[in-house]
Amino acid sequence: MSIFFLLLQQELLLTAIIFVLLFVKLSTKQWNSQTVLSFVNILLVVNLAAGFFFKEKGTLFGDMFQTNDLLRFEKNILNLGTLLISLQAYNWLLKHKHAIEFYLLMLSTLLGMFFMLSSSNLLMFYVGLELASIPLAALANFDLDKKRSSEAAMKYIMSSAFASGLLLFGISLIYGMVGSVNFTDIAVAASENPLFLFGFILLIAGFGFKISAVPFHLWTADVYEGAPVAVTSYLSVISKGSMLFVMTSVLSTVFANLLFQWYNIVAVLAVLSMIVGNLFAIRQQNIKRFLAFSSISQVGFILIGMSGANIESHSSVVYFVLVYLFSNLAAFAVINVISEASGKENIDDYKGLYKTNPALTWVLAIALFSLAGIPPTAGFFGKFFLLLGGASKGNYLLIIVAALNMVISLYYYLRIIKAMFMDANETPVEKLAISWSPKISMAVCMAGIVVTGIISGAYEYIYSLLK
Amino acid sequence: MEITQILFWFLSVLAVFGALMMVTSKNPVYSVLWLIVVFFAISGHYILLNAQFLAIVNIIVYAGAIMVLFLFVIMLMNLNAETEPQKNKWLKIAGVVAGCSLMLVFVAALRQSDELLKAPVSMGGETGLIKTLGKTLFTDYVLPFEISSVLFLSAMVGAVVIGKKGD
Amino acid sequence: MWSLSNIAANIDQWLNANMSPTWALIVEMVIAGVAVIGLFAALGLVLVIMERKVSAWIQIRLGPNRVGPKGMLQSLADTLKLLVKEGMTPGGADKLLFNVAPFVAMIVAMLLLAPIAFAKDFQLWDLNIGVLYISAVSSISVISILMAGWASNNKYSLLGAMRSGAQIVSYELSAGLAVLAIVVLTGSLRISDIIQAQENGWWLFKGHIPVIIAFIIFIIAVTAETNRAPFDLAEAESELTAGFHTEYSGMKFALFFLAEYVNVFIVCAIGATLFLGGWMPFHIGNWHAFNGVMDWIPSSVWFFGKTFFLIFVIMWFRWTFPRLRIDQLLNLEWKYLLPISMFNLLLVTLIAIMGWHF
Numbered sequence: 001m002s003i004f005f006l007l008l009q010q011e012l013l014l015t016a017i018i019f020v021l022l023f024v025k026l027s028t029k030q031w032n033s034q035t036v037l038s039f040v041n042i043l044l045v046v047n048l049a050a051g052f053f054f055k056e057k058g059t060l061f062g063d064m065f066q067t068n069d070l071l072r073f074e075k076n077i078l079n080l081g082t083l084l085i086s087l088q089a090y091n092w093l094l095k096h097k098h099a100i101e102f103y104l105l106m107l108s109t110l111l112g113m114f115f116m117l118s119s120s121n122l123l124m125f126y127v128g129l130e131l132a133s134i135p136l137a138a139l140a141n142f143d144l145d146k147k148r149s150s151e152a153a154m155k156y157i158m159s160s161a162f163a164s165g166l167l168l169f170g171i172s173l174i175y176g177m178v179g180s181v182n183f184t185d186i187a188v189a190a191s192e193n194p195l196f197l198f199g200f201i202l203l204i205a206g207f208g209f210k211i212s213a214v215p216f217h218l219w220t221a222d223v224y225e226g227a228p229v230a231v232t233s234y235l236s237v238i239s240k241g242s243m244l245f246v247m248t249s250v251l252s253t254v255f256a257n258l259l260f261q262w263y264n265i266v267a268v269l270a271v272l273s274m275i276v277g278n279l280f281a282i283r284q285q286n287i288k289r290f291l292a293f294s295s296i297s298q299v300g301f302i303l304i305g306m307s308g309a310n311i312e313s314h315s316s317v318v319y320f321v322l323v324y325l326f327s328n329l330a331a332f333a334v335i336n337v338i339s340e341a342s343g344k345e346n347i348d349d350y351k352g353l354y355k356t357n358p359a360l361t362w363v364l365a366i367a368l369f370s371l372a373g374i375p376p377t378a379g380f381f382g383k384f385f386l387l388l389g390g391a392s393k394g395n396y397l398l399i400i401v402a403a404l405n406m407v408i409s410l411y412y413y414l415r416i417i418k419a420m421f422m423d424a425n426e427t428p429v430e431k432l433a434i435s436w437s438p439k440i441s442m443a444v445c446m447a448g449i450v451v452t453g454i455i456s457g458a459y460e461y462i463y464s465l466l467k
Numbered sequence: 468m469e470i471t472q473i474l475f476w477f478l479s480v481l482a483v484f485g486a487l488m489m490v491t492s493k494n495p496v497y498s499v500l501w502l503i504v505v506f507f508a509i510s511g512h513y514i515l516l517n518a519q520f521l522a523i524v525n526i527i528v529y530a531g532a533i534m535v536l537f538l539f540v541i542m543l544m545n546l547n548a549e550t551e552p553q554k555n556k557w558l559k560i561a562g563v564v565a566g567c568s569l570m571l572v573f574v575a576a577l578r579q580s581d582e583l584l585k586a587p588v589s590m591g592g593e594t595g596l597i598k599t600l601g602k603t604l605f606t607d608y609v610l611p612f613e614i615s616s617v618l619f620l621s622a623m624v625g626a627v628v629i630g631k632k633g634d
Numbered sequence: 635m636w637s638l639s640n641i642a643a644n645i646d647q648w649l650n651a652n653m654s655p656t657w658a659l660i661v662e663m664v665i666a667g668v669a670v671i672g673l674f675a676a677l678g679l680v681l682v683i684m685e686r687k688v689s690a691w692i693q694i695r696l697g698p699n700r701v702g703p704k705g706m707l708q709s710l711a712d713t714l715k716l717l718v719k720e721g722m723t724p725g726g727a728d729k730l731l732f733n734v735a736p737f738v739a740m741i742v743a744m745l746l747l748a749p750i751a752f753a754k755d756f757q758l759w760d761l762n763i764g765v766l767y768i769s770a771v772s773s774i775s776v777i778s779i780l781m782a783g784w785a786s787n788n789k790y791s792l793l794g795a796m797r798s799g800a801q802i803v804s805y806e807l808s809a810g811l812a813v814l815a816i817v818v819l820t821g822s823l824r825i826s827d828i829i830q831a832q833e834n835g836w837w838l839f840k841g842h843i844p845v846i847i848a849f850i851i852f853i854i855a856v857t858a859e860t861n862r863a864p865f866d867l868a869e870a871e872s873e874l875t876a877g878f879h880t881e882y883s884g885m886k887f888a889l890f891f892l893a894e895y896v897n898v899f900i901v902c903a904i905g906a907t908l909f910l911g912g913w914m915p916f917h918i919g920n921w922h923a924f925n926g927v928m929d930w931i932p933s934s935v936w937f938f939g940k941t942f943f944l945i946f947v948i949m950w951f952r953w954t955f956p957r958l959r960i961d962q963l964l965n966l967e968w969k970y971l972l973p974i975s976m977f978n979l980l981l982v983t984l985i986a987i988m989g990w991h992f
Contacts, residue, residue, distance in 0.1 A: 015617070018617070022620075060610075061607075061609065061610045062607055064607075064608075064610045064611070065610055098628050098631070101624055101625075101627075101628045104621065104624050105621055105624060105625055105628075108617060108618075108620070108621035108624075109621075111614075111617060112614075112618070115610075115614055123608070123611055124610065124611055124614075127611045127614050127615055127618070128614065130618055131614060131615075131617060131618045131621070134618065134621070134622050134625070135621040135622065135624075135625050137625070138621075138622075138624070138625025138626070138628060138629055139625075141625075141628075141629050142628070144628075144629075144631070153629070177580075193579070193580055194575065194576035194579045194580060195576045195577060195579070195580040197576070198572065198573065198576045470656070496728075496731070496784060497731075500731075500777075500781070503777065519761060519762060519763050520763055520766070523763055523766045523767055523770045524766075524770075526770040526771070526773070526774070527766070527769065527770045527773055530773070530774060530777070531770060531773025531774060531776075531803075531806075532773065532803060534777070535773075535776050535777065535780065535799055535803055536803075538777070538780045538784075538799070539780075539796065539799055539800075542780065542783075542784045542792060542795070542796070543796065596762065597762070597763060597823065
């Protein structure tokens, strides 16, 4: 019995937090929102810390649920990201009437991602995926009086429903061929049968929607732009990261027999994502749209790492998601502070930011350096390992395309940095006082960018988990 | 032909026809009604497979509840054939071409999967019955079952929050 | 002994002796169809006159008294009038849906008759999920109402249909939960099993207070589901002229009217089957003499007696309670009936698990 609790520890803790929040919301007492937010943040810290204490691995419910060191680590990464986003959203939520519901929905999606990660079964995977995406649509609508926010929610729910449809069709075809939804059975039965391949391709299309790889990326920019900043950062980091974890492990373990097929698919997706993401990012005026396209091109790089299909490339993906989490969340933290204080979200508004807010400018600059992959930051090592993982297949054309794209991406990241440091602006963002919670979040992100880059322990730790 | 075979073909033709009419109807109300026809045909298929419970639940949930809510919304918003946005002709052609290509690939894939036809899986007549279903649901599949309850809870919370726009 | 099941068995034997099994099956289906339509017509006539007489009795007046002895043939005359009247289709209406809607209502009502046991061993289709089948098919009736209301292109019709939809969808929940109480006690969804489980006493008496609560909730919920007063907001005359069938006349109106009455009959039949033992005679424990006397009464009489008693109760409601407002109606369901019936279901489950029922 105790093994049950130990294996499910992260999920059970999260469920308990969800229910505590539900009862806090339902209680007749009117809680002070500051108290509630501090309480929730403490719970999230406890949740994050508890993830590091247990090391049990095994399966439960007759192979429905599995956990091991790597999955625990991945869940801890997601927990950390959620905590950082929660800290960044503090000021926004203080004014929001439905702060508790925000956490209810966000933690439900996190729970869904946990189950999705731990699934050893297509059914569990699908249920977890739905739990991870349906409440997100409501979250995208959390700027309740803004039309753009509703539009974002609508676009998100529509495209995710379509993606689920494709995924389910793929799953049903695979189930029809194999007669089982269990990953081990599918791994054994995976063959080059046309019908199985058809189902498999539909499955990849479903994955592609969630990570917004290029032919399936059309929802990304609009949803990122319309949703509240906190939700945008959640979508671009946590939601995408969890899906990348699952996709990497599913492709390399369950469909190992079909390596040749999915290598080509993933390579094409990677090239398209990098090129289209980069080219569209150049001409964006809104900083959230800009980060949306930049995240699409980042996904392209991650897909290159994924295509390696060995332990090195797998750990490079996990490592890069960790780095990407720190860098992207640092960028979003700055955007969140500025958008919350002044409502400005255009790149032109960031001109001359250095004159008024040097600290924020440096944070954003380092984050963008890391995203661009400039050496001292962690982003460089992340991309380096990804390309190394991808190169193990010997497809150097892919690596050359990726290198070219890194140069293009450097251009548009530097464009923003130039705007902040050099360009003059008649109406710059005024000097902002930053409260403690975004400060902590930014500090953690900065530390993460530096530490995970300079100390090679992080990558080696992930590598050791995979072996 | 046996009676089950006749029923199978009848229901299949009805389902495909209903689905086509649902997509091509100009009036959204007609689309919903055709979709209900499709659900009935599919429930009929379930009954032919001796999965009565699934058939009935399909009717209760889809035809009885979800489609009624659809009708509600469509009727309250007074969506008519006139308010239906007219799509570009080229877009329509592109859609048809894409759909037909998908169909072609699917048919081709099916035709090459002969071994599927050779080895039909017999699940036994008891599989679809409510007793078996209940037992499986609460033993093997208890985890997804419970997770879906969390999913419904959060979907409900989300709907309520979105509904509270005014205040 | 003379009984409905004997007649059915004889017909079946004779057909199978003279024809191939497929043809026998087809002929039996035709006979069943004709019988159902006949029952429909008869029910329509009986229930309309019954309603008018009951209302007259409650309001201390005579009621129809010209056509036939004590006015008993009045509804026959009314039917004749409806048959020869012109069935109009308004100019702005959606012709197809407007004309299809009454038939959908009728077909749904007919489908509902399939699993009902009218007498011992006399049932069209004893499927293993009978109770669920009934709640599934009855949820379709709302579609015909919505079709009629929308196709009429009339604001009163649309409003009536909307109200009716909201009402049926919400009251279905507590009706379903009340039915589940009996399903939990019996452990089966099959109608014949449920009746058999009441051999030594009806569930209403065996199941303690929770079943009585479930019965009351069931009666309230089905009154609302059949759109009858005090829940007849869908056709509230004083507000909406006649609700969803404002624009209907002649035979199409008659079909709606008939479907409504047949629905009342069906829900009462289900109530009688689930809570009052269906065709099961009234038995008391070990009183063999009494039980023997009760067994002498044919099972069909028991069934129709119980059903018509429940119909009488529902008619009684109509002439006793004033109509609810729409918000009161929805509050009643979502704030009171639904929580109560959920809690009640828990209690019933406890009783079933502990074996506390008789």
